[in-house]
Amino acid sequence: MDEKQALDAFAALSQETRLRIVRLLVTAGPEGLPAGAIGEAMDGATSSRISFHLSHLEHAGLVVSRREGRSIIYSAALPVLSGLVAFLMRDCCQGHPEVCAPAVAALSSCC
Amino acid sequence: MDEKQALDAFAALSQETRLRIVRLLVTAGPEGLPAGAIGEAMDGATSSRISFHLSHLEHAGLVVSRREGRSIIYSAALPVLSGLVAFLMRDCCQGHPEVCAPAVAALSSCC
DNA sequence: TCAATATTTCAAGAATCATTGATATTATGG
DNA sequence: CCATAATATCAATGATTCTTGAAATATTGA
Numbered sequence: 061m062d063e064k065q066a067l068d069a070f071a072a073l074s075q076e077t078r079l080r081i082v083r084l085l086v087t088a089g090p091e092g093l094p095a096g097a098i099g100e101a102m103d104g105a106t107s108s109r110i111s112f113h114l115s116h117l118e119h120a121g122l123v124v125s126r127r128e129g130r131s132i133i134y135s136a137a138l139p140v141l142s143g144l145v146a147f148l149m150r151d152c153c154q155g156h157p158e159v160c161a162p163a164v165a166a167l168s169s170c171c
Numbered sequence: 172m173d174e175k176q177a178l179d180a181f182a183a184l185s186q187e188t189r190l191r192i193v194r195l196l197v198t199a200g201p202e203g204l205p206a207g208a209i210g211e212a213m214d215g216a217t218s219s220r221i222s223f224h225l226s227h228l229e230h231a232g233l234v235v236s237r238r239e240g241r242s243i244i245y246s247a248a249l250p251v252l253s254g255l256v257a258f259l260m261r262d263c264c265q266g267h268p269e270v271c272a273p274a275v276a277a278l279s280s281c282c
Numbered sequence: 283t284c285a286a287t288a289t290t291t292c293a294a295g296a297a298t299c300a301t302t303g304a305t306a307t308t309a310t311g312g
Numbered sequence: 313c314c315a316t317a318a319t320a321t322c323a324a325t326g327a328t329t330c331t332t333g334a335a336a337t338a339t340t341g342a
Contacts, residue, residue, distance in 0.1 A: 066190065070181050070184040095290095096288065106332070108291080111290055112330075130339050131287095132289065148256060217303085218319060222320050241316095
């Protein structure tokens, strides 16, 4: 994860629909969801709108896709999400462990 | 940290100059840096440009400021950064601890 | 093969954002 | 109190981004 990748990832996560899609896909797990189901979950957004955001997320590396029959299945790119957090944390902690302590606590309690 | 705050924070972090400012301030620690020094560190950006980005970051809650004589000193809002990571992680881990493991490892090794 | 389904691509318009240069505000030293 | 220093604000411009609606592509079942 370099600066360019981090900027792309943050830009992708800074849009309401995309942030919700990422969160939906992360909870959906590795099996993922077809584009149509994602659109229905987003207040029934139009297909072109969902396609635009999914393409954006995929380009940023936050999701991956595969075809299954007529559907395209999207799932969260878990290692990239981890890498983004690691990037932010790596640069957060230089000499100031108090930055990380609450984040570590949040991670420990959720996993 | 709610969705709105997270969106603002991600938007702030998705701009190159602002991401660099945040990283600079985090490494600078609680004592912070005056706006002028931050501008010099950003390839000598104009004062209005730095002021614009600092204002943006402060509005997003990622930095705080205080006056000291003629200078305004900016420093990273460490608890907010922690909260952002916790927000992302909290929603990342639902039933899928493999998302968090690498992030936990990165945090553990840096603090 | 044909019709229907699922999704993507494209062009155009509105909205938001970043940069610049000029001007205003605030504070200090002499 | 004045001149200077440090920073913020404002207006204008150019660049990106989001949304919509229409048309294109890919896949399957009958």
